[in-house]
Amino acid sequence: MRILSIESSCDETGAAVVEKIDDTVVVLSNTLASSSDMHAATGGIIPENAAREQVKSIIPVIIDALLKYKNIKTVSSNKDFTTASKIIKDEIDSIAVTYGPGLIGSLIIGVETVKTISFALQKPVIPVNHLLAHLYANYINRKTTDINFPFVGLIVSGGHTDLLYFKSHTDFKWLGGTRDDAAGEAIDKIGRMLDLPYPAGPEMEKRAKNAKESHLKFQSPMIGSKDYDFSFSGLKAEVMRFVKNNTLTEELKDQICYAVQSAIFKVLIKKTLESSAEYNCDTILLGGGVSASATLLESMKQESRIKNQELRIFSPEKQYATDNAAMIGAYALINGEEKNWKEFKSNPELYFA
Ligand code: KG4
Ligand code: ZN
Secondary structure (H helix, E strand, O other): OEEEEEEOOOOEEEEEEEEEEOOEEEEEEEEEEEOHHHHHHHOOOOHHHHHHHHHHHHHHHHHHHHHHHOOOOOOOHHHHHHHHHHHHHHHOOEEEEEEEOOOHHHHHHHHHHHHHHHHHHOOOEEEEEHHHHHHHHHHEOOEHHHOOOOEEEEEEOOOOEEEEEEOOOOOEEEEEEEOOOOHHHHHHHHHHHOOOOOOOHHHHHHHHHHHOOOOOOOOOOOOOOOOOOEOOHHHHHHHHHHHHHOOOOHHHHHHHHHHHHHHHHHHHHHHHHHHHHHOOOOEEEEEOHHHHOHHHHHHHHHHHHHOOOOOEEEOOOHHHHOOOOHHHHHHHHHHOOOEOHHHOOOOOOOOOO
């Protein structure tokens, strides 16, 4: 089965062609247009602007992914459009699309575009939950059988922080999540206080490495609570007070990054490892933009060794950790359900049904 997949839930417009070959999700092409530079200027995403950029990018991105998949050079927009339609007709079995959660204006553009293609070219659609797809990014370039059930999944992105327990692809339970800001959101907002480029995660990781060790410490919110919930808005307030009362040098900024990253990762790691022990899981999947952090993966592995927990901890390849269309295709290939275009609509509030 070969799938064209589309992602448009926030400020990234993505299209990919994916196929399961030898029990492995293989990405045959993957295109991404981002309006993040525009949002960098405002220090965060303005939904209306993100949606407008989605409209501009969606068709060119889909065409680009299809031409790249066939190694065909672009000729002119009219010819490319015809070629792309023919590729879908002849070689694509289904079209997968993110239908939630996300920004309504952005989601609608991907979903309605896919519905139109489906209607015009008579192809089934596979609606995909963006959050689950973040975890399924782990199946890209890996044999399906490498990842064993049961596993615990930690989704850490700009919009979400959720911990889930999976008995199978279809039988899973939400264990807890953030009560306020998501981990990535806290990182980006603190990054703004420190004048870091948006999104701040990669720069924060780099600066934390410069600091290596820091005397500075911030609280890990809810680290002692007997549940799997998180909270990061208090940390944001604590850092804001610190920034107000101190003169920021580059060296101090590095130290703040180290202390913030440690405070966030400590609580994520503690609760993820505790849940894997409680639910007898020896496999953990990380997903979402924050899982692009090699520091998070390495620290979790190190902590599990200290605790003598024998675990297999996976995180997606960096390019598939942040928003992309290949992960939407990965979910569709492994656990997708084909629908008629009339049977679903965008759902910005979609969670874990
Ligand atoms: O999953 P994603 O691309 O978008 C959402 O669905 O929200 O996640 C974006 C988030 C941003 O908050 C960004 O700062 C964070 O992922 N991020 C990182 C790193 N790379 C991206 N956070 C920590 N360390 C990183 N290396
Ligand atoms: Zn995401």
